[in-house]
Amino acid sequence: MLLKILIIAFLSMLQIPTSQRAEQAINNNQVALKQAFNQQQLLWGSPVYIRIFKASSELEVWVQSGSKFKLFKTYSICNFSGNPGPKLATGDWQSPEGFYFVKPAQLNPWSQYHLSFNLGYPNKYDRTHGRTGSALMVHGSCVSVGCYAMTDPQIEEIYTLMVAAFEGNQAFIRVHAFPFRMSEENLQAQKDHHWIEFWQNLKTGYDFFATHDRPPNVEVLDSLYVFD
DSSP, rough: OOOHHHHHHHHTTTTOOHHEEEHHHHHHHHHHHHHHHTTTOOOOOOEEEEETTTTTTTTEEEEEEEEEEEEEEEEEEOOOOOOOOOOOSSTTTOOOOOEEEEGGGGEEEOOOOOSSOOOOOHHHHHTTTTTOOOOEEHHHHHSSSSSSEHHHHHHHHHHHHHHHHHHOOOOOOOOOOESSSOOOHHHHHHHTTTHHHHHHHHHHHHHHHHHHSSOOEEETTTEEEOOO
């Protein structure tokens, strides 16, 4: 009986919310995206991984190819809130930084900002550090009060890729948000910044991906992110 309950719970977690708007967006974008996948020798429905960089206003979508991930496309972020540094509290108009997980239920096909997905802020790390806030999204409409805002055509593509991955049985999508590209040079330039220790912790996860060509598994231990 317990196994049956767990299976039902798992299947319900993987249910993908939809709407006429979302279905139309997928229909409008799927053919061109599949062609782009074929050109890059990627398999449609493969797991995806998303990285966000505030300083350069970039959102990257990576796609698994064999045991490694390959950069599929880089999108220009239309708008985000605040400055380099994490979100701390409700109403601080700051976009989050850190390591987040998006499950199918976090997709919002009825968003007032065209389409969106919830980052999952606050995560365990954020809660451990007393950070507050909710409904931090990546969405369309190019307006932000703490979210990462894309144009409507961009969020339609990203949303379509995420739905395809979920339909391909990816249980959750990792979304890693960084203040900037975490090179030694960039960290050294910020060595006196208030958030340098936090960013050094983020860099460990960033470097894991650079070394292994796959996003790390992320946990929180002793109030720090840890990776394997």
